[in-house]
Amino acid sequence: MDRNFVKIFNVINLMLSDKNAALEFVINELSFATKSSLVVRNFAKSSGITVVDEPPLLDLDSPNIVFSNLLVPLGAFQSTIELRLQLIEEVMKYHGLGKYGNQDIRERIRDICLERDITELIHFTKVQNVRSILDIGLNSKDYNGEIAKKHKVNDSGRFDYRTHMISLSVSYPNDKMFYKYRQIDTSQKWAVLSISPSVLWELECLFCPTNAANASISSASDESLYGFEALERLFFQQTNKSRLCYPYDSQAEVLVNSHIPSHYIQSIIVDQETDELAGLSLKPIINPFYYQNREYALNNKVL
Structure with a gap:
């Protein structure tokens, strides 16, 4: 597994104190990103996660902001979409969210x-x-x-x-x-x-x-x-x-x-x-x- 992937996942997962926090992170991430790309929208539609039209304003130390900051050195948003989605999916798997629930x-x-x-x-x-x-x-x-x-x-x-x-x-x-x-x-x-x-x-x-x-x-x-x-x-x-x-x-x-x-x-x-x-x-x-x-x-x- 890619070293950057493991590092970012571990940092974010430590910030997600429980399943509810993980769900909030995934909902926010997909809700922000679905307006950017058809790839992300397709991912969201088949994820089993319900996105929201108006994501909340986030504190600078929130997991979503930290997540975006960790991805900045790896390239522009469009060039890191695949990695971003892989990391979101790993969080979903780990916490049993969306299509990984039940x-x-x-x-x-x-x-x-x-x-x-x-x-x-x-x-x-x-x-x-x-x-x-x-x-x-x-x-x-x-x-x-x-x-x-x-x-x-x-x-x-x-x-x-x-x-x-x-x-x-x-x-x-x-x-x-x-x-x-x-x-x-x-x-x-x-x-x-x-x-x-x-x-x-x-x-x-x-x-x-x-x-x-x-x-x-x-x-x-x-x-x-x-x-x-x-x-x-x-x-x-x-x-x-x-x-x-x-x-x-x-x-x-x-x-x-x-x-x-x-x-x-x-x-x-x-x-x-x-x-x-x-x-x-x-x-x-x-x-x-x-x-x-x-x-x-x-x-x-x-x-």
Whole structure:
């Protein structure tokens, strides 16, 4: 580990007397920095930390001011962003903050994924969105609005009323919705993104046993849709042993808060070759499997 990193972390961590002090430090740091760079904003959105619009005035001997002073000899703000974020993340890990909190719950979610052999989450999107997603990550409708990113959205209505969240499916797309959108404009090309299941235990997620726009889900509290028990409810009626990784309801959803970094994307699947995706670092795979009715696809799956 870099000597500067260790030195700065040790100095700051000694100033953080308890978990509350560490949380205040991280909130202040991210709240000040989110206006400076998209990299920082993306980090904040996937950190599990809620930033504030108006950070407080700080004393000169506060941990945040000391932190900034320690970084000054290493270069200008923009040149030290990566180190700054690494140090903030280390504080979060050490004190169990944000996405590093609730470790017992996160480990149980990971165990469920291993037990059920869940190897991918699925998100479908219009082909013209793919390059941007690979560049800056997958964003919620609200976050794209914040950064003035004009993606071609699937559902302009969003009757789940959680427009700050990204909708994913477990192991197979929501076939009913995917078919509906493809029929609206049959000339529109689509891509399916296969996303690492580690999103489920590393980021902030809600688990919906049916379509999130269903009144029983849209009116439910976030607390009731959070945690390993909520994840297990996606599979409660699934009795087919060969389908352990598939939720009982094909419209079951995972809602992920705000931002999914692009490194979670495992592959891009299309049903036909398209020049719009030529030259990508992640070469698209042509496979019609995810573009069918789920029952038909699973019944005819080649093992």
